Amino acid sequence: MKISLSALAPVYNCQATVGLLASQLLEHLAELSYRFELVIIDNGSTDATAEVISDLAVLYPQLSRVVLAERSSWAEVVRAGLRQSSGEIVLHRSEHCRSGFSSLPGLWQAMRLGDVAVVRPARPSTLGLIPPLPLEDEAVESDWQMVRRCALDGWMRTRSKRDWVSFLTARGYAVQEIDARNRAAHVLPQPKMAVQPGACVAAAQPHAEKTGHRPTRRPNYLDRLRSFAWGE
Numbered sequence: 001m002k003i004s005l006s007a008l009a010p011v012y013n014c015q016a017t018v019g020l021l022a023s024q025l026l027e028h029l030a031e032l033s034y035r036f037e038l039v040i041i042d043n044g045s046t047d048a049t050a051e052v053i054s055d056l057a058v059l060y061p062q063l064s065r066v067v068l069a070e071r072s073s074w075a076e077v078v079r080a081g082l083r084q085s086s087g088e089i090v091l092h093r094s095e096h097c098r099s100g101f102s103s104l105p106g107l108w109q110a111m112r113l114g115d116v117a118v119v120r121p122a123r124p125s126t127l128g129l130i131p132p133l134p135l136e137d138e139a140v141e142s143d144w145q146m147v148r149r150c151a152l153d154g155w156m157r158t159r160s161k162r163d164w165v166s167f168l169t170a171r172g173y174a175v176q177e178i179d180a181r182n183r184a185a186h187v188l189p190q191p192k193m194a195v196q197p198g199a200c201v202a203a204a205q206p207h208a209e210k211t212g213h214r215p216t217r218r219p220n221y222l223d224r225l226r227s228f229a230w231g232e
Helices: 018-032 049-059 074-084 104-110 149-158 164-170 201-211 222-230
Strands: 005-011 036-043 063-068 089-093 116-119 144-148 175-177
Touching (some): 005 018, 005 074, 018 036, 018 049, 018 104, 036 049, 036 074, 063 074, 074 149, 089 104, 104 144, 116 164, 144 149, 144 164, 149 164
Parallel strands (some): 005 036, 036 063, 116 175
Antiparallel strands (some): 116 144
16 A cells, blocks of 8 residues: 655745645646645735635645645744644655755655665755765755654654754754755656546545556646736
8 A cells, every 4th residue: 555645844934836836746746646635835825815715625636725824933833734634654845945846756766775864955066067065054944844743752742942954853864855856867757646626536546546547637727827816
């Protein structure tokens, strides 16, 4: 059985772009696991972000929402998302993420060998193709973080306000850093499944596994959701 995956995506005042973000994330999550969910956390937005997320949750059964009345800390936001989710693997996207989705397959693959994997924002370099030195400042916020839920138990119990990566590192967990420039070389050869409004991916899993049938290519909902978001 596929390992279940929960993605947490904090957002703030992004009524015009949250629809596109949700659609893209759902499509990429479907490539990693049949059993996935997306929790969008509105971190105290003052525009119509919460209303847009509510409409998206009606379109997509894989999507749920958390609305915080006021701006909250990283730890408070993530704990709110964890309480709303149940996946064995937890993917967290930074509210100010600067990396795209190309590194997600590398993160997913890294979780086969460990418990924590991160993608940090790439440092600008004037040395052509020479990669930057490893980041020494652990306070730099990760663009993406993936961790086993069982490894989060201690972080949840202690009510720590620290980033869970720093917390787990202090507990002796090895953190794998994935290059933010990951490309197709890291993509896992896994079947794709269409993400459609009203279609539950988790429920469709048994049929796909028994028949071996490869689902049809995912339809593109980006234009429709973009029009919907900009229509606010």
